[in-house]
Amino acid sequence: QRSPPPPAPTQGSPCGSASAKDSVEWEGRSLLKALVKKSALRGEQVHVLGCEVSEEEFREGFDSNINSRLVYHDLFRDPLSWSKPGKALPGGPLEALRALDKRTVSGPATIALDSLSWLLHHLPCPTLCQTLHALSRQDSCPGDTPPGEQVRVLGLLHEELHGPGPLGALSSLAQTEVTLSGMMGQASAQILCRRPRQRPTHQTQWFSILPDFSLELQAEPPLESQPRSDPHTPSVDPTTHLTFNLHLSKKEREAKDSLTLPFQFSSEKQQALLRPGLGQATSHIFYEPDAYDDLDQEDPDDDLDV
Amino acid sequence: ATLVRVQRGGSPSAQTEGKLTLLCDAKTDGSFLVHHFLSFYLKANCKVCLVALIQSFSHYNIVGQKLGVSLTAARERGQLVVLEGLKSGVDVFFRPREEPHPLQFLREANAGDLQPLYAFVRDALQPVDSGEAAWRCPVLLVDDLSVLLSLGVGPVAVLDFVHYCRATVCQEWKGNVVCLVHDSGDTEDEESDVLLNGLSHQSHLILRAEGLATGFCKDVHGQLRILWRRPLQPTTHRDRSLTYQYKIQDKSVSFFAKGMSPAVL
Numbered sequence: 001q002r003s004p005p006p007p008a009p010t011q012g013s014p015c016g017s018a019s020a021k022d023s024v025e026w027e028g029r030s031l032l033k034a035l036v037k038k039s040a041l042r043g044e045q046v047h048v049l050g051c052e053v054s055e056e057e058f059r060e061g062f063d064s065n066i067n068s069r070l071v072y073h074d075l076f077r078d079p080l081s082w083s084k085p086g087k088a089l090p091g092g093p094l095e096a097l098r099a100l101d102k103r104t105v106s107g108p109a110t111i112a113l114d115s116l117s118w119l120l121h122h123l124p125c126p127t128l129c130q131t132l133h134a135l136s137r138q139d140s141c142p143g144d145t146p147p148g149e150q151v152r153v154l155g156l157l158h159e160e161l162h163g164p165g166p167l168g169a170l171s172s173l174a175q176t177e178v179t180l181s182g183m184m185g186q187a188s189a190q191i192l193c194r195r196p197r198q199r200p201t202h203q204t205q206w207f208s209i210l211p212d213f214s215l216e217l218q219a220e221p222p223l224e225s226q227p228r229s230d231p232h233t234p235s236v237d238p239t240t241h242l243t244f245n246l247h248l249s250k251k252e253r254e255a256k257d258s259l260t261l262p263f264q265f266s267s268e269k270q271q272a273l274l275r276p277g278l279g280q281a282t283s284h285i286f287y288e289p290d291a292y293d294d295l296d297q298e299d300p301d302d303d304l305d306v
Numbered sequence: 307a308t309l310v311r312v313q314r315g316g317s318p319s320a321q322t323e324g325k326l327t328l329l330c331d332a333k334t335d336g337s338f339l340v341h342h343f344l345s346f347y348l349k350a351n352c353k354v355c356l357v358a359l360i361q362s363f364s365h366y367n368i369v370g371q372k373l374g375v376s377l378t379a380a381r382e383r384g385q386l387v388v389l390e391g392l393k394s395g396v397d398v399f400f401r402p403r404e405e406p407h408p409l410q411f412l413r414e415a416n417a418g419d420l421q422p423l424y425a426f427v428r429d430a431l432q433p434v435d436s437g438e439a440a441w442r443c444p445v446l447l448v449d450d451l452s453v454l455l456s457l458g459v460g461p462v463a464v465l466d467f468v469h470y471c472r473a474t475v476c477q478e479w480k481g482n483v484v485c486l487v488h489d490s491g492d493t494e495d496e497e498s499d500v501l502l503n504g505l506s507h508q509s510h511l512i513l514r515a516e517g518l519a520t521g522f523c524k525d526v527h528g529q530l531r532i533l534w535r536r537p538l539q540p541t542t543h544r545d546r547s548l549t550y551q552y553k554i555q556d557k558s559v560s561f562f563a564k565g566m567s568p569a570v571l
Contacts, residue, residue, distance in 0.1 A: 024503055122462070158503065160500075
């Protein structure tokens with residue numbers, strides 16, 4: 001007998017995985033940190049597998065309340081065991097990822113992977129997908145796993161670094177896919193939500209992230225007509241110190257508008273050309289032959305049999 | 307505006323330490339930025355390691371002299387360590403295989419990773435506890451990373467090398483790393499794109515020198531786009547990028563806002 005499916009939550013699903021795809025222009029780590037903060041404030045324990053930034057940098061901006069709930073698994077300092085003495089996590093990246101599954105503390109938890117791109121570059125794609133699948137326990141029915149044990153997996157993925165194959169494979173694993181973009185300085189998220197036995201839903205959410213990594217949702221996209229003056233560079237009028245005149249006086253403008261251009265072909269001009277009027281001087285050709293000129297009155301085309 | 311002012315300060319401060327700056331050029335030669343940073347950090351009394359894979363030492367020295375630093379003198383007093391790729395690349399083949407060489411990958415059939423090169427950088431910039439005058443923060447300059455792709459190193463291996471340099475030089479020793487990479491603009495070159503984008507994601511500051519879209523111009527040599535990618539606080543996107551145009555002169559580079567070159571006003 002199955003228990004009814006969990007009620008649709010406002011933010012993400014109670015279990016399963018979500019991936020946030022970012023780009024160089026619209027970075028996603030701030031969003032990841034904002035979601036981590038939300039989980040921590042809900043009382044969950046957060047495990048971060050940090051491959052790209054140091055622990056110090058990731059924890060920056062979080063207060064002690066959040067930091068105490070955050071366990072940082074450091075794959076940044078020495079992921080490939082190059083240092084001597086080795087500061088690496090034993091077993092390398094794969095073992096570190098698998099170890100996240102064996103947490104000793106029970107209760108709802110969030111696992112943040114920073115980043116999936118790094119893992120994809122260093123682990124074979126099938127291995128990574130299998131490990132992620134096991135991590136988010138997607139093969140168990142939502143009703144079987146008690147709510148207290150549910151795990152949410154958040155992954156940060158840099159879209160430009162991978163081909164369509166790996167991106168597609170990771171997309172199929174994630175229940176929620178968030179693609180970051182934006183317009184005019186305002187970030188937006190295209191959210192694709194796939195729930196079992198339901199149709200995928202698609203929505204766009206405008207948001208901003210405050211300095212303390214709180215997530216602020218905005219209802220409307222930014223207005224396109226708003227001209228924003230840049231506070232850093234004062235607007236400069238380039239026509240102020242010119243050595244030539246760019247402006248026209250009223251009289252000059254009138255004269256300019258009434259001028260007919262030489263190659264503009266109007267009907268008057270056409271008539272004038274067809275019928276040389278009295279007012280027009282007929283043209284004469286004055287020819288002064290030189291001493292050496294050979295004036296032959298005969299038509300050179302006469303012998304043509306045309 | 308001068309590039310130095312754009313970097314928010316005449317000398318490295320706490321705000322600008324521990325950073326990875328990515329220099330990138332597209333349809334133009336961005337090496338003037340490398341020379342700028344080299345002379346800038348030497349003048350600021352930093353310990354500098356230059357991984358010079360493109361030009362000979364004397365080339366950097368000649369340009370450095372125009373910018374007011376003597377690389378020979380800096381090398382002699384131990385402030386500057388240079389890996390001259392063009393010269394030492396040949397040494398790799400004439401040394402016994404057991405001795406590790408920073409450019410070891412040239413010998414391998416499948417160019418593996420750049421760990422020996424990282425080891426070289428780490429040994430060169432390791433802060434030494436001795437009685438002598440301490441240099442300011444350590445700085446790594448690489449000119450350039452794209453050539454490593456041409457030498458058979460995979461983009462992920464180059465990204466790993468930069469990752470380790472960032473972890474050690476930037477994070478541990480609070481120094482700076484500056485790398486030059488080329489944007490081929492060729493959509494077919496996947497490796498170059500992965501390298502450029504991967505580096506962009508790792509960088510705090512990106513300086514992108516671009517040729518003008520309209521082609522060569524005598525008075526405006528190109529455009530410089532400055533993108534702050536990882537500010538300390540998440541801010542709006544607009545605050546984080548600036549564009550200037552520039553003209554390279556004999557001993558300096560002058561910057562001006564777009565369309566405001568003195569030659570065209």
